[in-house]
Amino acid sequence: xxxxxxxxxxxxxxxxxxxxxxxxxxxxxxxxxxxxxxxxxxxxxxxxxxxxxxxxxxxxxxxxxxxxxxxxxxxxxxxxxxxxxxxxxxxxxxxxxxxxxxxxxxxxxxxxxxxxxxxxxxxxxxxxxxxxxxxxxxxxxxxxxxxxxxxxxxxxxxxxxxxxxxxxxxxxxxxxxxxxxxxx
Numbered sequence: 528x529x530x531x532x533x534x535x536x537x538x539x540x541x542x543x544x545x546x547x548x549x550x551x552x553x554x555x556x557x558x559x560x561x562x563x564x565x566x567x568x569x570x571x572x573x574x575x576x577x578x579x580x581x582x583x584x585x586x587x588x589x590x591x592x593x594x595x596x597x598x599x600x601x602x603x604x605x606x607x608x609x610x611x612x613x614x615x616x617x618x619x620x621x622x623x624x625x626x627x628x629x630x631x632x633x634x635x636x637x638x639x640x641x642x643x644x645x646x647x648x649x650x651x652x653x654x655x656x657x658x659x660x661x662x663x664x665x666x667x668x669x670x671x672x673x674x675x676x677x678x679x680x681x682x683x684x685x686x687x688x689x690x691x692x693x694x695x696x697x698x699x700x701x702x703x704x705x706x707x708x709x710x711x
Contacts, residue, residue, distance in 0.1 A: 627704060675700075
């Protein structure tokens, strides 16, 4: 999972209205309900169907750390899908706020450059960029494609200030992301 996709996932989790199941059997039962069979859950987690059934019954109580992390991640990704969908629809209608600390590259009529310093920016991107970002993520776009959408938004909103400055700026790239958070 790339940096942008991770940021979208973190923003989605902030919208949740209830906590996911806490106990191992409850988590396994939730995954069984979502995926339909022990075999499908086992395939998702990279374990055997027998192990899934043992976790469900409580015969095995302490999975290895990597398996416990996979179970937790699988449950969190599927938890409250309607709440997540509603939040994304609201963001697609109103826009998203992107906070990042990264290096940027520029191309303009004067040439190109990679800015050697980190910039910390918090920019509210319009709904069109939120729609493009969610659509690209849902269609399986790469992290580089998602970066391009955000960089294009930064170019228009921050660097060109909606067309009132830096009109010769033709391209902005998002490089060396230290951190990136989304809020919607």
